[in-house]
Amino acid sequence: MRLFTVFLCCLCVVxxxxxxxxxxxxxxxxxxxxxxxxxxxxxxxxFARNHYKxxxxxxxxxxxxxxxxxxxxxxxxxxxxxxxxxxxxxxxxIGEDDRPGAPFTGDGTGPRVDPRPRGVGPFRDIDMFxxxxxxxxxxxxxxxxxxxxxENGSSAHDGFPDRNAAFGAYYVNAGDPTWLExxxxxxxxxxxxxxxxxxxxxxxxxxYGCDGLLLDTLDxxxxxxxxxxxxxWTAPGMSALISRIAATFPEKVLMxxxxxxxxxxxxxxxRFSTRGSLNAVLFEGYYSDSNSAGLPSPYFSGNKAxxxxxxxxxxxxxxxFSIFALDxxxxxxxxxxxxxxxxxxxxxxxxPLYRSNPLLTTTPxxxxxxxxxTNHPDLTAPAWDSTFSGDNAHNEARIGVQEVxxxxxxxxxxxxxxxxxxxxxxxxxxxxxSADFLSDPxxxxxxxxxxxxxTYAEGSSSHSFPFxxxxxxxxxxxxxxxxxxxxxxxxxxxxxxQVLSTIPRGISSQFMxxxxxxxxxxxxxxxxxxxxxxGDGIPDMVSVKIANNREHLFLLLEYNQTEAVNxxxxxxxxxxxxxxxxxxSTGYDIYGRGLIGAEVSWQNAEPFLQSTxxxxxxxxxTDAVPxxxxxxxxxxxxxYVISRNARFRDLSGAEVRVFPDAPFRLAxxxxxxxxxxxxxxxxxxxxxxxxxxxxxxxxxTFTDSQLQDPDxxxxxxxxxxxxxxVLLEYALGLNPLEADKALLVERVHxxxxxxxxxxxxxxxxxxxxxxxxxxxxxxxxxxxADPNQLVEIARQPSSPGFDQVIVGxxxxxxxxVSFLRLRVAFAGAP
Numbered sequence: 001m002r003l004f005t006v007f008l009c010c011l012c013v014v015x016x017x018x019x020x021x022x023x024x025x026x027x028x029x030x031x032x033x034x035x036x037x038x039x040x041x042x043x044x045x046x047f048a049r050n051h052y053k054x055x056x057x058x059x060x061x062x063x064x065x066x067x068x069x070x071x072x073x074x075x076x077x078x079x080x081x082x083x084x085x086x087x088x089x090x091x092x093x094i095g096e097d098d099r100p101g102a103p104f105t106g107d108g109t110g111p112r113v114d115p116r117p118r119g120v121g122p123f124r125d126i127d128m129f130x131x132x133x134x135x136x137x138x139x140x141x142x143x144x145x146x147x148x149x150x151e152n153g154s155s156a157h158d159g160f161p162d163r164n165a166a167f168g169a170y171y172v173n174a175g176d177p178t179w180l181e182x183x184x185x186x187x188x189x190x191x192x193x194x195x196x197x198x199x200x201x202x203x204x205x206x207x208y209g210c211d212g213l214l215l216d217t218l219d220x221x222x223x224x225x226x227x228x229x230x231x232x233w234t235a236p237g238m239s240a241l242i243s244r245i246a247a248t249f250p251e252k253v254l255m256x257x258x259x260x261x262x263x264x265x266x267x268x269x270x271r272f273s274t275r276g277s278l279n280a281v282l283f284e285g286y287y288s289d290s291n292s293a294g295l296p297s298p299y300f301s302g303n304k305a306x307x308x309x310x311x312x313x314x315x316x317x318x319x320x321f322s323i324f325a326l327d328x329x330x331x332x333x334x335x336x337x338x339x340x341x342x343x344x345x346x347x348x349x350x351x352p353l354y355r356s357n358p359l360l361t362t363t364p365x366x367x368x369x370x371x372x373x374t375n376h377p378d379l380t381a382p383a384w385d386s387t388f389s390g391d392n393a394h395n396e397a398r399i400g401v402q403e404v405x406x407x408x409x410x411x412x413x414x415x416x417x418x419x420x421x422x423x424x425x426x427x428x429x430x431x432x433x434s435a436d437f438l439s440d441p442x443x444x445x446x447x448x449x450x451x452x453x454x455t456y457a458e459g460s461s462s463h464s465f466p467f468x469x470x471x472x473x474x475x476x477x478x479x480x481x482x483x484x485x486x487x488x489x490x491x492x493x494x495x496x497x498q499v500l501s502t503i504p505r506g507i508s509s510q511f512m513x514x515x516x517x518x519x520x521x522x523x524x525x526x527x528x529x530x531x532x533x534x535g536d537g538i539p540d541m542v543s544v545k546i547a548n549n550r551e552h553l554f555l556l557l558e559y560n561q562t563e564a565v566n567x568x569x570x571x572x573x574x575x576x577x578x579x580x581x582x583x584x585s586t587g588y589d590i591y592g593r594g595l596i597g598a599e600v601s602w603q604n605a606e607p608f609l610q611s612t613x614x615x616x617x618x619x620x621x622t623d624a625v626p627x628x629x630x631x632x633x634x635x636x637x638x639x640y641v642i643s644r645n646a647r648f649r650d651l652s653g654a655e656v657r658v659f660p661d662a663p664f665r666l667a668x669x670x671x672x673x674x675x676x677x678x679x680x681x682x683x684x685x686x687x688x689x690x691x692x693x694x695x696x697x698x699x700x701t702f703t704d705s706q707l708q709d710p711d712x713x714x715x716x717x718x719x720x721x722x723x724x725x726v727l728l729e730y731a732l733g734l735n736p737l738e739a740d741k742a743l744l745v746e747r748v749h750x751x752x753x754x755x756x757x758x759x760x761x762x763x764x765x766x767x768x769x770x771x772x773x774x775x776x777x778x779x780x781x782x783x784x785a786d787p788n789q790l791v792e793i794a795r796q797p798s799s800p801g802f803d804q805v806i807v808g809x810x811x812x813x814x815x816x817v818s819f820l821r822l823r824v825a826f827a828g829a830p
Contacts, residue, residue, distance in 0.1 A: 020276040020319040021246060021254065024054075024087075027280070027322035028489060029346035029378075029421040032370045035326055035354050037091070038361035039063040048072050049086050051367055054324075056255075058091040058360075059208050060194045066208050073211065087253055090199035090210040094183060094241060095217030095258075096169035097143070100192040103161045103170045106140020111161045112173055114146050114233045119224070123233040124271060128175045128240070130233065135159030142176035144220075146230040156230070171220050171229065175237015180244060196245065200252055212253030214282070215242060218274075219258035223267055232269075235262075239272035246277040255280040255324070260307055263314040265466075266459045275314050280322040283311070283351065287327045287341040290358035294330035296340070305389040308349055313387055313417040313466035316424055318449050325351040328358050342372040348383075350423040373421075381494040382420035382486035387460045400498030401484040402465050405595065406679075408506040410472045411480060414453055414465040418486035418494070428493065430483040431471055437481055438497070445471065447487075454585055455594025463593040474504045477527075503531065507663045511686040512547035512554060514641075523547075523556050529681040530668065541574075541678050544668055548644065548685050553659065555640040557668070572672025576640065577601040577610075578658065579665035582682065588615055596667045596680050600648070600658050602626060602640075609648055622647045624658055644685070659685070687766055691826065697730055701737070731770060731824040733762045733802050757809040758793065761822060762802045773823045774807055780819055 024031075033054035036044075039062050048055050049072045057064055075084035097103065112130035116123065133145035136159035147156030161170045172179050186195030187205030198205035199213060221235040222228065239262070246254055256278045261269045263281075286308075289297040297303070315323050325345040329338065338355060345353035346369065353369050356362045384397040398416040405412040411431075418425050426447040430438050437443045450467040458464070474480055481501045487493040508529045512522050523545055530544040543558040555576070577590055577598035587597030588610035598610050600621070607624035609617040624646035629639050646658035663684040669677045702713045711717050713736075716725045722739035729736040763772050774790060775783040791808040798804040809820065 021279045021321070022318075023315065023320055023322040023424060024253070024279055026053075027324075027352070028423040029350050029352055029369075030373045031322075031352040032367065033324060033352055033354055034365055035356060035360055036362075036365065037062060037359070038363065040068055042068070044363070044365065045071050047365055049074060049078075050076050051365070051370070052086060054087045054089070056089050056091065056214050059199060059206070059210075060091065060188055060192075064208075066202065066206060069208055069210060087211045089212045089214045089253060089255055090194065090208060091214050091216060092183065092194075092196065092199060093169065093217045094174055094215050094245075095172060095220035095238065096164055096167070097172050097182075098167065098169035098193060099186065103139050103143055105138060106142070106178065108138055109141040110139040111136045111143035111145035111159070112141065112176075113144070113157055114230070116233060119146065119230065119233070122268060123235060124268065126233060128173075128234075128237045130173060133157050133159050140178065142172045142179040142182075144171045144173055144231050144234070146233075162229070162231075169217075171231060173231075173234045173237055174220070174241040175234060180241060183245075184248075196249070200249055210252075212249075212255065212279070213245070214255045214257060215245070215278075216257045218242075218256055218262075221259070221269070222261055223269070226261075235269050236272050239274050239277075242274050242277045253279045255282055257282040257284060260311060263311050264307070265310070265456055265464075270457065273314070275317065275321060276319040278321050280324060281311070281315070282324050282326055283307075284326045285328065286325045286349075286351070287344050287353075288329070288355075290328045292328070292330075294328065294338075300344075304344065305394045308419075309385045309387045309389060309417050310460065310466075312349065312385070312419050312425075316417065316426075316467075317452070320424070323349070323351045325349070325353040327353060327355045329355050338368060339372075342369065343376075346372060347376055347421050348419065350419055350421045350425075376421075378420070378422040378488065378490060378492070380420075381492040382418040382425045382488050384416065384418045384486065384494070384496070386416055387456075387466050388416075388462055388464070398465070400496040401482050401500050403463075403593075404482050404500045404502040406502040406504050407470065408682075409474050409476055409504055410470050411474060411482065411502050411504055412468055412470045413482050413484060413500075414468045415484045416465050417467070420486070420488040420492070422488040422490045422492070425486050425488055427467065427469075428485050428487055429469060429471065430485065431480055433478060433480060435481065438483060438499075445469075453594060455592075458585075458594070461592050463591060476504050476506050479503050505529070505681065507682040507684050508546055509684050509686040510545075510547035511689055511692070512549060514549055514552065514554075526556075529683070530679045541668060541670075541676065544678065544681070546666070546681065546683055550688050551644055553640075553642045553644055553685075555642075555666075556637060557640075558637040559635075572670045572675070573603045575601055575603055575667075575669045575671070577667045577669070579667070579680075580658075580660050582663065582665045587611065588613075590667055590669060591675075591677055593677065595677075596665055598667070600624070602642075604628070607646070619648060621658065622655070624648070661685070693766075694727070694730055698726075701735075728822070728824050731764060731772065732822075733764070733799060757820065758806055759809065759820065759822070760804065760806045762798055763805045764801060765797070765803045766801055771823075771825050772805075773825075774809065775821050775823050776809070777819045777821075783821065783823075785823070 032052045034048055034052045035056045037058040045068045055072055069088050072086050073088055074080050075086050077084055111133045113133045115127045115131045134157050136145055139161055143161035145157055145162055163170050184196045186193045187198050188194045199208050199210050201207060202209045218238060220229055220231050221238040224230045224232045256274055259274060261267050262273045264270060285297055286303050287296060287300055288294050311323060315321050327341050342353055345351045384399040386395045386398045389395045401413055401415050403414040413429060429445040429448055430443050432440055432443040448469045450469045453465060453468045455464040456466050479501055481499050483499050485493050485496060510526050512526060526545045526547050528543045529546045541557055542560045545556040547554045577596060578600040579587055579596045580599045584594045584597045587599040590596055590598055601608060601610055605626055605628055607621045609619045611617055623643040627641040644659055647655045648658060650656050663682050665680050665682050667680040698713055706712045712719045713726060715727045718725050720737055720739045726736045734740050759774060764770060773785050775785045777783045789809055793808045794806040795803050
């Protein structure tokens with residue numbers, strides 16, 4: 001049967017500082033509420049205001065009056081606006097048209113059908129209004145005609161609106177603006193249905209003046225795979241409708257029912273989550289449903305193992321919601337299975353529970369939840385759970401910190417959900433540089449405001465977790481230890497000792513000469529980019545170093561013992577994976593961890609291309625096969641040498657460089673019986689050091705005998721007599737053995753600069769440590785460089801490695817500038 005429930009909260013805090021709705025203050029298992037859809041007596045009104053914090057009622061089908069609602073709202077003291085006020089929510093079906101006389105002709109453009117071909121595929125970015133039914137066109141635009149699997153005799157696209165056989169109402173596309181107007185303006189007297197304005201204000205219709213709404217029948221937009229309806233394509237529209245209601249009535253409390261699929265990251269509905277638009281969510285039939293006669297529902301095991309952890313995770317987010325449970329008892333009365341129902345809902349999950357008959361008309365009203373709480377006080381800390389569980393079986397609880405990712409001066413911590421009867425559960429992060437950090441009060445970050453990892457938004461898995469938090473202000477190169485503990489509203493904190501560590505690091509960039517024939521001596525001055533404890537995998541890689549020169553990328557993998565098997569026949573493969581854009585959501589997700597999205601990988605010496613859902617595209621790469629020294633031998637280390645000119649062909653057939661100019665990400669991992677993900681590092685190619693480049697150029701330009709003669713090859717030598725010393729010839733791309741012209745100087749008229757002297761010269765674009773400076777003089781003795789007089793007019797590539805630069809020198813009419821020169825020097829040199 002459809003659900004009807006009750007909620008309560010202080011209206012002044014329904015919205016957070018960011019404008020998004022938040023959970024009801026104080027809502028946990030010790031939060032009595034009532035759901036009642038029957039007719040009311042004054043005695044029942046008095047009982048409700050004295051025993052509950054939240055009441056859900058149904059003005060459309062009951063005799064409740066605005067005066068009786070106001071009496072309930074006034075609480076025990078009978079005065080509105082005091083601390084004992086009771087929240088009253090009015091029932092409103094937003095997914096079905098339950099007005100008498102439905103379906104209506106409206107504009108005659110309905111019913112509507114799924115616009116996706118054959119009704120399959122993603123429903124994001126589709127026409128939210130759908131297409132006209134092939135057999136329809138005589139009903140209002142908001143009706144649906146995709147067929148129903150309920151026993152109502154309807155079939156897909158028969159031109160007649162689909163109908164809920166159990167309740168008789170007609171399914172609607174909640175995103176249709178016409179439907180929103182009907183929901184707002186309907187009145188009980190005229191339309192047979194109390195609409196939003198009548199329920200929430202005192203100026204429309206009967207003016208019930210409720211504190212909020214219970215928004216029911218969200219399940220019209222449930223996944224087609226559930227089998228009851230075939231209208232999943234309307235999920236974006238349903239979410240948009242709830243968002244509009246929230247914006248229209250910002251001070252009213254909103255509770256949603258039958259829309260739990262919006263909180264399951266394994267479904268596309270998660271992209272349109274209604275979290276942030278609702279203050280509360282009702283879980284109808286968690287332990288026992290309307291068909292189970294008070295016994296555990298056949299869906300209970302799945303509700304507990306699969307749905308509850310995900311729902312709790314969403315409720316605990318900064319823009320989360322309160323959760324209320326509604327169960328049903330059978331004809332034998334409320335006592336059947338009641339003890340287990342309260343234990344499962346209130347003690348284990350921390351959700352206040354109300355139990356009633358399937359019609360929600362049970363009297364006298366129940367206070368069993370309050371009685372149960374009195375006899376079961378909360379004396380324990382939160383219990384950990386797992387969002388990665390099957391439909392009917394819990395996986396082992398994932399306790400405390402589960403993953404730590406290093407960043408630049410930071411570390412991102414990820415963990416799973418915990419639950420407690422005295423919620424909301426909050427999470428405290430401990431961290432420090434030593435093993436005793438858990439006892440150091442300065443290491444605590446209390447009640448962190450967590451966010452959602454991108455991996456969780458793509459689905460629950462063994463490597464995805466619902467929460468993450470980034471700790472900043474850390475020192476790169478220092479190992480930090482982290483723990484996460486859960487704490488309930490009463491201050492009970494769990495004492496788990498799960499600890500993970502990482503070393504924050506920035507973007508590496510190291511220049512190194514070519515390491516010839518396996519010689520690791522050049523690596524001695526290069527720090528490790530990745531480190532790993534001994535004994536956590538086979539082969540056990542304990543260190544990775546990375547560097548480059550102008551032509552190659554180098555990696556050094558070191559193992560914990562000379563007996564380690566690396567790239568040997570029959571051994572596990574070593575993988576090097578490249579994430580060109582450092583975006584885990586693009587490329588192939590290694591191990592499904594959301595740490596790296598590889599576009600290119602190397603399996604030992606074999607390069608291959610990857611894509612989002614394909615491990616190996618089968619496309620070939622050019623100049624990408626690495627030289628690995630030593631290779632296919634048992635050693636304590638091995639080196640990769642990969643050409644920076646490696647290329648592949650994209651989908652258009654154009655050749656693309658494997659390694660981008662921007663920073664990129666590399667990961668090292670292995671397969672086999674004991675696979676190991678050593679980790680990832682960010683890297684950007686280091687420019688060749690200017691003095692090294694200069695020395696290389698001198699060696700290539702001068703003969704051995706000329707190099708021994710400083711009058712020919714010294715920095716200030718001018719053997720060719722063109723007035724340009726050797727260093728300047730190098731900086732400008734000239735030949736020190738042939739006279740040539742370095743600068744082009746001309747006077748031009750620039751209206752924006754009065755007048756100008758333009759200087760044009762070549763500048764090396766790969767040597768940031770080489771300084772180029774224009775200086776002026778009136779007497780050839782005193783030279784000055786005034787940056788306020790200089791304007792860079794143009795810069796564009798010329799010959800390889802050079803830019804042609806044009807600089808304008810302002811020269812006012814009364815200036816006496818007679819001479820200028822270009823000064824070139826190494827950074828830090830006189």
